[in-house]
Amino acid sequence: xxxxxxxxxxxxxxxxxxxxxxxxxxxxxxxxxxxxxxxxxxxxxxxxxxxxxxxxxxxxxxxxxxxxxxxxxxxxxxxxxxxxxxxxxxxxxxxxxxxxxxxxxxxxxxxxxxxxxxxxxxxxxxxxxxxxxxxxxxxxxxxxxxxxxxxxxxxxxxxxxxxxxxxxxxxxxxxxxxxxxxxxxxxxxxxxxxxxxxxxxxxxxxxxxxxxxxxxxxxxxxxxxxxxxxxxxxxxxxxxxxxxxxxxxxxxxxxxxxxxxxxxxxxxxxxxxxxxxxxxxxxxxxxxxxxxxxxxxxxxxxxxxxxxxxxx
Amino acid sequence: xxxxxxxxxxxxxxxxxxxxxxxxxxxxxxxxxxxxxxxxxxxxxxxxxxxxxxxxxxxxxxxxxxxxxxxxxxxxxxxxxxxxxxxxxxxxxxxxxxxxxxxxxxxxxxxxxxxxxxxxxxxxxxxxxxxxxxxxxxxxxxxxxxxxxxxxxxxxxxxxxxxxxxxxxxxxxxxxxxxxxxxxxxxxxxxxxxxxxxxxxxxxxxxxxxxxxxxxxxxxxxxxxxxxxxxxxxxxxxxxxxxxxxxxxxxxxxxxxxxxxxxxxxxxxxxxx
Numbered sequence: 001x002x003x004x005x006x007x008x009x010x011x012x013x014x015x016x017x018x019x020x021x022x023x024x025x026x027x028x029x030x031x032x033x034x035x036x037x038x039x040x041x042x043x044x045x046x047x048x049x050x051x052x053x054x055x056x057x058x059x060x061x062x063x064x065x066x067x068x069x070x071x072x073x074x075x076x077x078x079x080x081x082x083x084x085x086x087x088x089x090x091x092x093x094x095x096x097x098x099x100x101x102x103x104x105x106x107x108x109x110x111x112x113x114x115x116x117x118x119x120x121x122x123x124x125x126x127x128x129x130x131x132x133x134x135x136x137x138x139x140x141x142x143x144x145x146x147x148x149x150x151x152x153x154x155x156x157x158x159x160x161x162x163x164x165x166x167x168x169x170x171x172x173x174x175x176x177x178x179x180x181x182x183x184x185x186x187x188x189x190x191x192x193x194x195x196x197x198x199x200x201x202x203x204x205x206x207x208x209x210x211x212x213x214x215x216x217x218x219x220x221x222x223x224x225x226x227x228x229x230x231x232x233x234x235x236x237x238x239x240x241x242x243x244x245x246x247x248x249x250x251x252x253x254x255x256x257x258x259x260x261x262x263x264x265x266x267x268x269x270x271x272x273x274x275x276x277x278x279x280x281x282x283x284x285x286x287x288x289x290x291x292x293x294x295x296x297x298x299x300x301x302x303x304x305x306x307x308x309x310x311x312x
Numbered sequence: 313x314x315x316x317x318x319x320x321x322x323x324x325x326x327x328x329x330x331x332x333x334x335x336x337x338x339x340x341x342x343x344x345x346x347x348x349x350x351x352x353x354x355x356x357x358x359x360x361x362x363x364x365x366x367x368x369x370x371x372x373x374x375x376x377x378x379x380x381x382x383x384x385x386x387x388x389x390x391x392x393x394x395x396x397x398x399x400x401x402x403x404x405x406x407x408x409x410x411x412x413x414x415x416x417x418x419x420x421x422x423x424x425x426x427x428x429x430x431x432x433x434x435x436x437x438x439x440x441x442x443x444x445x446x447x448x449x450x451x452x453x454x455x456x457x458x459x460x461x462x463x464x465x466x467x468x469x470x471x472x473x474x475x476x477x478x479x480x481x482x483x484x485x486x487x488x489x490x491x492x493x494x495x496x497x498x499x500x501x502x503x504x505x506x507x508x509x510x511x512x513x514x515x516x517x518x519x520x521x522x523x524x525x526x527x528x529x530x531x532x533x534x535x536x537x538x539x540x541x542x543x544x545x546x547x548x549x550x551x552x553x554x555x556x557x558x559x560x561x562x563x564x565x566x567x568x569x570x571x572x573x574x575x576x577x578x579x580x581x582x583x584x585x
Contacts, residue, residue, distance in 0.1 A: 025445075052468075052471070054465075054468035054472075056430075056431075056464070057465055057468035057471075057472060060431050060433075060434025060435050060465060060469065061435070061437050061441065061469070061472060062438060063431075063435050064424075064438020064441070064442070064452075065438040065439070065442045066438070067373075067424060067435065067439055068438065068439040068442030068443060069369075069442060070442045070445070072438075087428055088428075088431060088434075091425075092431055092435065095415070095417075095425055096416055096424070097417070
């Protein structure tokens, strides 16, 4: 895939936030190059702290900074941030509703060659179960920028997850973005795909192919997994009566689960899940891994065809 | 003054045992060992706080990282005027501001919630860093248990404070030697504690954690130390003041029954020679 890495959007937004706000500070667990916080380190060295390889202390210290009036953006690999520091996030950041902004980098299997230990595939599940937490999974570089800017303006804890690899930029500066509001990226009548992260692009590609076969597919970008736009999800499902959910995350606990939690209570339609099927990743190129683990546009097409066969 | 504070400590011990007895659960041993530490902090010139305006930004901060000592802390806060002493009997009751472990949303005069061990020092460092960053004079105090030092995060945080010369951080270790099941030495021996902290770059003060004069002196020395954080290793007795609870791991987290409660009250009411 050609394009721009989402993490560049995160780094650009941090630069802008540091320029605009005295109280912003960027803390990182020795992966500044990967998370793009090295841009802050270069331009605003007084606002950047490398906390070292100590994620629990990273989150705890950020919590203290927040209690003393700073707005810390905490960045490291999502797998270690959401995993290693989960207790600190639950019992200190979220329990006290602290204004701590978490940035989980290297999300999903598209991290690629580093392999299974470095691919965050459970982080959305881990973060969305905690009360007070907002969870955002932007779809491209520009949306990552907007999401990062937007969480600054919302008081309280948030987790933004973004990938490592260059991915197509499918939104424009003027594309509307509002936290908590899902956005219809393509309208359709026969089935709805709810997607986030890089799977929005795969879903749009799939919808374009299906259109040629006479199948009209709606694609909805659900960038905010929590709080979920339940109203929009229910309305789309009621309209098309067939749902596919696509995410670069375990099917267990992620967007797919979140959508099913809504639909099971208000609108029972067939649902197919495209995501990682309860297993760990491995080393490989991002494209090869997406294909091998069932996250290509072809997998999305197959899922739409399956759900249409189940549709009454 | 000293005699008054000693009297106050006895009252706080009574409040602590009583509130745990009424609640039917809680951690008397760990609360009783920390009484003089908390009283010295809150009732001498050491700590700047504003009971009428608990959120005053200029206040010093205190984090009870060993959150299970909450009953003693609540009593100290009540006697200091942060809330009514009547509330102490609501400990651990549904709807109460006095949660089993401190919760700052329910009790807004707290500087932080606590309960999951090992987190307080990082939080203290974060606050202290922010004050230094803004060139503000507030100091941050954090109380941990000696067993709590088994948490790895403590040592991550122990590396951070000297790195950034956080001389506005004062950590107190309540060295009562016991944890929930056994003696600290028999589980994961933390000795030599002073050398550990020294080697991490801290200014170390060892003191008797039940001697208010010695504790006060330690806090003043900590304030005067520049360029590095201070840790006060306060040697205490778990369950201090109630003879049958002293140095007994089983009283870490057990509430007294009625007879035990009355016995404790008798002991704590006796005139000291």
